[in-house]
Amino acid sequence: MTTIDAGPAVKGRARTLTPLWLLLPAAAVLLPLFVYPIYQLGLLSVLDFRQAQVSGGQPTRFIGLDNYTDLMSAPRFWSVLWATVLFAAALVLVTLAVGAALAVLLTKVSRWAAYTLSLAAMAAWAAPAMTGSTVWMFLFDTNLGLVNRVLGWEGHNWTYERLDAFALVGAVVVWHSFPFVMVTLYAGIKALPEQVLEAAQLDGANPWQSFWRVTVPMLRPIIAIVVIQSIIWDFKIFTQIYVMTNGGGIAGQNLTLNVYAYQQAFASSEYGLGSAIGVVMMLILLAVTLVYLRLLRRSGEPL
Amino acid sequence: MKKRIAGVAVAAALLTGCAPSTNAPATSGTDEKTGTLRVWLFDEPNRTPKEAVIKAAVEEFQAAHQGVTVDVQYIAVETRAERFKGAFNDPASAPDVVEFGNTDLAEYVNAGGLADIGADLDGWAEGADLAADLRASATVDGTAYGLPWWVGVRALHYRTDVFTELGLTPPATLAELTATAKTIRQRKPDLFGVAVGGKYTFGALPFVWANGGDITALNSAQSRAGVTAYTDLLKDDNCPPQQCADLTGGKTVELFAGGKAGMAILGNFNRAAVEAGTVKGKYAVVPLPGVTAGSIAPAFAGGNNLGVMKNTPRRTLAADFLKLLGSKNYQLKMFDAMGNLPTLTSARTELAAKDATLKPFLDTIAAGTKFVPVDPGWGAIDSQAVIPTMLQNVATGRSTVDAATDEAAAAVSAALKK
Incomplete structure (x- = not known):
């Protein structure tokens, strides 16, 4: 008793300070790793910073928001932004649907089938994006691809039409990212107390109802993580687009924001403009994530 | 309050200290006559x-210069931009003599x-042998920064067997080229008349130049005539957009070498690839014709230069080695x-007498070549794919020639203005 009784004032002060102390180690790692690059990104985005400035051929100039106004006034930027948002939204929905369906399937099938399915999914997950994209392009090659040969569509170019190309790239992205969703949700489902599902069954709920009314609400925290992860992942898509559509497709029809930033800025040594695109992307992702978390919070218990 | 001001000052000092780094590649001031001379040359397929x-x-250079060793490194062409950026940013690891596109x-x-080597070229006995349009391709604002080392130009390759079979003669004008290409495609539907690609910038530019247009005025009437002529070839009756809109120059080499095209616009540097294909012995080359009969469409004078790095500590040695590599021998x-x-x-005159295939x-070089704008903005125009986007927009029918060229002209002038 005597050991904890240190007086109300000290107690209050200690209580407010302790969390800060505990956060210190994490902050020591996170601040240099995240805040400094973000600060540099923001700084570069208000400078005229090209190769000539990096290597000292010309002085670095502060140009305020010029990079941003350049960006916003380019009609291309807006069309690429819209394409990226819609493409990412579609990818998130499909990845989640596929991942969740397979996670539920995993809980229903025999042990042997579950192993096989997990192993196949892991292989897709482990395949590097570059390799995966290249292999898929072999399959869908215009003249020599297996798919065209099987379908008898020799000479059909899968990346000629804008939507075809997006669909093909989207399939590869989903193939790469559904295993994460599947494994995470499967672990979540396995951790659910069986009595609850049993109770639902006894009350006469069919599998569809017990999935939507019981499983999904109880998995909300896990689903939130998976959704946010997928949004960030799919919004920043680069490799698959770059490899499969040859750097953005015919006349740039399949550009996404990240590829656009690379092409407009970094490949052209326009580091200032590139950083401005980076800042815009970061703000969009932050906004989407915050809104999503907000909605979740409003619709139920805290996460 | 004082504490807070101090805090702000410290933060401000930290922030300015964290500003993006800039290195000045100033001249080193020294000019050593011994030691290691570092040379970067491009790695090429089949480099032996x-x-x-x-x-x-x-060996010749080291024998003539006591106490000098020459260290040659071959750098990959694809990653040259990063290597050069690195060399500019860190003079300590930079070479003295470089080959560059x-x-x-x-x-x-x-x-x-890069260092100004105008005086070295002027004082060099063989310097006068360099054609003016080639020297201009290595000159910025009147200062020479490079010695053009070699050039490559493109010309029209055609299948002699196909031409004989169909009773065709090599086209004498660009309009005839289009007609001939369509005839080939019509009579032999498994062949492309002339292999062209939506990403083949240097195949398309001669059409623009031959019509009197230029990269800096892509939406002029002359340039539009050239773009129209080239994109008319990206049609089902010659090279269907489904298959050709996304082709690069390299792909047209493969198509021609593999016997899939009646004609193609290929460079002298593609000879090995073409000879290795199935068309060996079944093709001939003529200059790409211009608008009027007997004229030659100006070709793009691609090639590599040799240069001296500005921060080299061995300025004289570097220039000497550059002149040795650039000599006629x-x-x-x-x-x-x-x-x-x-x-x-x-040197070219000597070769012409020796090798008829050249x-x-x-002839194409002698007729006068053209070059891309000697401006740092060209890098951006190239990596932003301005010209391929223009060609592809027209070829796929997503845009009219007028709209596509207007868009491209705006992008070009924006890039050149910076």
Whole structure:
């Protein structure tokens, strides 16, 4: 008793300070790793910073928001932004649907089938994006691809039409990212107390109802993580687009924001403009994530 | 309060300390006559013959300069931009003599990485042998930053067997080229008339130049005529957009070499690839015709330069080695090894007498070549795919020639203004 009784004032002060102390180690790692690059990104985005400035051929100039106004006034930027948002939204929905369906399937099938399915999914997950994209392009090659040969569509170019190309790239992205969703949700489902599902069954709920009314609400925290992860992942898509559509497709029809930033800025040594695109992307992702978390919070218990 | 001001001051000092780094590649001030001379040359597929020539040059140079070793490194062409950026940013690890693509020149000069070698070229006995349009391709604002080492130009390759079978003659004008291409496609539907690609910038530019247009005025009436002529070839009756809109120049080489096209616009540097294909012995080359009969469409003078880095501590040695590699003797050896066309006029005259297959290419050079704008903005125009986007927009019917050229012209002028 005597050991904890240190007086109300000290107690209050200690209580407010302790969390800060505990956060210190994490902050020591996170601040240099995240805040400094973000600060540099923001700084570069208000400078005229090209190769000539990096290597000292010309002085670095502060140009305020010029990079941003350049960006916003380019009609291309807006069309690429819209394409990226819609493409990412579609990818998130499909990845989640596929991942969740397979996670539920995993809980229903025999042990042997579950192993096989997990192993196949892991292989897709482990395949590097570059390799995966290249292999898929072999399959869908215009003249020599297996798919065209099987379908008898020799000479059909899968990346000629804008939507075809997006669909093909989207399939590869989903193939790469559904295993994460599947494994995470499967672990979540396995951790659910069986009595609850049993109770639902006894009350006469069919599998569809017990999935939507019981499983999904109880998995909300896990689903939130998976959704946010997928949004960030799919919004920043680069490799698959770059490899499969040859750097953005015919006349740039399949550009996404990240590829656009690379092409407009970094490949052209326009580091200032590139950083401005980076800042815009970061703000969009932050906004989407915050809104999503907000909605979740409003619709139920805290996460 | 005082504490807070101090805090702000510290933060401000920290922030300014964290500003993006800038290095000034100033001249080093020293000019050492001994030590290691570092040289960067491009790595190329099948580099062995090039390496043998360079080895001979290094031995000759080391014999003439006591106490000097020449260290040659071959850098990958694909990652050259990163290597050069690194060399400009960190003078300690930079080379003294470099080989670089002539379209990259302006960007490197703008970065302050290359030394002015105008005086060296003027004082060099063989310097006068360099054609003016070639020297201009390595000159920025009146200052020479490079010695054009070799050039490559493109000319029209055609299948002699197909032409004989169909009773065709090589086209004398661009309009005839289109007609001939369509005839081939019509009579032999498994062949492309002339292999063209939506990403083949240097195949399309001669059409623009032949019509009197230029990269800096893509939406002029003349340029539009050229763009129209080229994109008319990207149609189902010659090279269907489904298959050709996304082709690069390299792909057209494969198509022609593999016997899939009646004609193609290929470079002298593609000879090995074409000879290795199924068309060996079944093709001939003529200069790409211009608008009027007997004229030649101006070709793009691609090629590589040799230059001296601004921060080299061995300025004189570097210039001497550059002149040795650029001499007629070594230019001819490089031709034998790699097929690179010499930049010295007398060397080309000598070759023309020796090798008849070079005639169409040498005629093309003699008729006058064109170059991309010598401006750091060209790098951006290239990496933003301005010209391919224009061609593809027209070829796929997503945009009219007028709209596509207007868009491209705006992008070009924005990039050149910076």
